[in-house]
Amino acid sequence: MAPATSSALTQVLVAATACGIAAFAVRGAATWLQNALLYHPRPIAGDAYYEKAIAEMSSRLQQQGYAVKEVEYLVQKSHQKALLVQPEEMTNCPLWLAFGGNAMVSADWLPFCEAVLSMKDERATAPCFLLVDYPGFGFNRGKPSPSAALESSKEALAQLLSDLGHSGHSPESINLLGHSLGAAAASQLAESLSRTDAQVRTGRLVLSSPFLSIDEMAAVLFGGLLPRWLLRLLVTHRWNNAEMVPTAAAAGWQVSIVHPPDDEIVPFKHGQELHQSVRALGRECELLRPKGCGHNDVLFAALPAYLKLMGLSRL
Secondary structure, eight states: OOHHHHHHHHHHHHHHHHHHHHHHHHHHHHHHHHHHHHOOOOBOTTOHHHHHHHHHHHHHHHTTTEEEEEEEEEETTEEEEEEEEEESSOOSOEEEEEEOOTTOOGGGGHHHHHHHHHHSOTTSOOOEEEEEOOTTSBTOOSOOOHHHHHHHHHHHHHHHHHHHHHTTOOOSEEEEEEETHHHHHHHHHHHHHHHHOTTSOOOEEEEESOOSOHHHHHHHHHTTSSOHHHHHHHOOOOOOHHHHHHHHHHTTOEEEEEOOTTOSSSOHHHHHHHHHHHHTTTOOOEEEOOSSOOTTTHHHHTHHHHHHHTTSOOO
């Protein structure tokens, strides 16, 4: 081999290696950024705080005639669990699937369930709750992503409906409640059920502090420091409410939104724009604006708002 040819080949190999290292670095940066923005998984099994909290909340809910049970299901051959809060004497009650924010797990919803049951209108039918963890959260193994969360929530719902069917009890209605990241999980489930499961009738879809999309949230968090094209390259988990919410509304889901104007994490204008996108379709969409609270305390600070939108209060 001539010296010039050997030198050229060496340069090509060096350039290819440099490109490979750069691509690996970009991929690593993308994974880090995505996880930092979206996912803060917490385990339940083996955590003393959650084990104690579940035991205490189970005892308190029992005083209201409710039991906390586990619903087990499979996702990609991996055992998963959700928590079910149901009347001890099960009836055909409204079913609510609840999805938490990026640092919430199913057990974090138990105090909310207790508060809702304590405050609901006596004339309203008592609901039951399926509290769903994302893969990698709570009881569950795996890695979170929009597709993994969708598969997990559909399997959890299917397993519960199968269990209830065998016991002779079917939900009066199926409804979805999601906070923050959970609003996106609830919206994509609503859209998917409308498209793929004719047996599931559309119900209420209550969104708490929802964002428009991860692209929009990344732009807010980085304040324009990074160009949009780079953010789209780095953050591949879209979680696009701007697309899913109007689609779910068009399919018949009764969409409503709770968003505090003082939300310090998800700008209030995101909730406003989602509200307007539903109204633009000619669909009703209530937007409640609780004052004196922010992103992380709105679920309890604005309980009457959630009760109203869940059809459990006349206020």
